[in-house]
Amino acid sequence: MKLYFAPMTCSLSPHIVLRELGLAFELIRINNKTKQTADGRNFLDINPKGYVAALVLDNGEVLTEGPAIIQYLADLVPGNTLAPANGSWERVRLQEWLNFISSEIHSGCAPLFNADFPEATKTVFRQKLFKRFEYLSEALAKRDYLMGTFGLADGYLFTVLKWLPFFNIDINDWPVLASFMDRIESRPSVQAAIAAEEATQPV
Numbered sequence: 001m002k003l004y005f006a007p008m009t010c011s012l013s014p015h016i017v018l019r020e021l022g023l024a025f026e027l028i029r030i031n032n033k034t035k036q037t038a039d040g041r042n043f044l045d046i047n048p049k050g051y052v053a054a055l056v057l058d059n060g061e062v063l064t065e066g067p068a069i070i071q072y073l074a075d076l077v078p079g080n081t082l083a084p085a086n087g088s089w090e091r092v093r094l095q096e097w098l099n100f101i102s103s104e105i106h107s108g109c110a111p112l113f114n115a116d117f118p119e120a121t122k123t124v125f126r127q128k129l130f131k132r133f134e135y136l137s138e139a140l141a142k143r144d145y146l147m148g149t150f151g152l153a154d155g156y157l158f159t160v161l162k163w164l165p166f167f168n169i170d171i172n173d174w175p176v177l178a179s180f181m182d183r184i185e186s187r188p189s190v191q192a193a194i195a196a197e198e199a200t201q202p203v
């Protein structure tokens with residue numbers, strides 16, 4: 001399998017999952033501006049949507065969309081603890097979290113990266129995000145991980161909350177979330193993924 005990624009973007013989430021599961025994979029960096037890949041291709045030929053992450057399977061199939069990729073990976077390893085069994089009620093709960101992270105936090109952060117938006121507009125998006133952080137704080141005050149034990153949703157949430165310093169948002173304003181971030185960052189898979197991304201050469 002090949003994971004096309006850009007450092008510290010949402011592709012960190014499937015990268016963490018690959019390492020948690022001990023799956024063999026090749027990590028290929030892309031330049032998200034030029035869409036050139038480190039293996040000499042035009043990324044748009046791999047994912048015409050133009051964004052990471054993209055997982056290329058050994059049979060040539062290309063899978064995109066972070067929540068789909070990480071569930072596919074977890075299902076490759078039966079009995080793993082990252083995702084409840086497909087078809088179970090608990091799996092639906094996981095999908096509820098993944099959708100929340102994708103649509104409310106990941107997409108909620110996107111406008112804050114946009115240099116063309118005026119500060120007043122960004123404040124509206126910030127306030128909406130803060131409401132979501134309150135909700136997450138309440139959930140994580142009751143348990144260390146979103147589904148009780150470490151799993152797919154935690155790696156994804158960690159990935160998107162890691163962007164907050166770019167927006168001058170201090171995670172310490174939500175102490176429960178700050179502890180969550182420390183907990184996830186201490187995992188060997190997470191440290192290895194971050195180090196491996198940092199060690200790649202710019203394209």
Ligand SMILES: N[C@@H](CCC(=O)N[C@@H](CS)C(=O)NCC(=O)O)C(=O)O
Nearest residue numbers: 009010032050051052053065066067
């Ligand atoms: N819906 C996609 C969104 C992926 C996405 O937002 N990727 C960003 C990085 S976090 C990206 O590569 N943006 C570059 C672009 O859109 O040109 C998913 O959930 O995987």
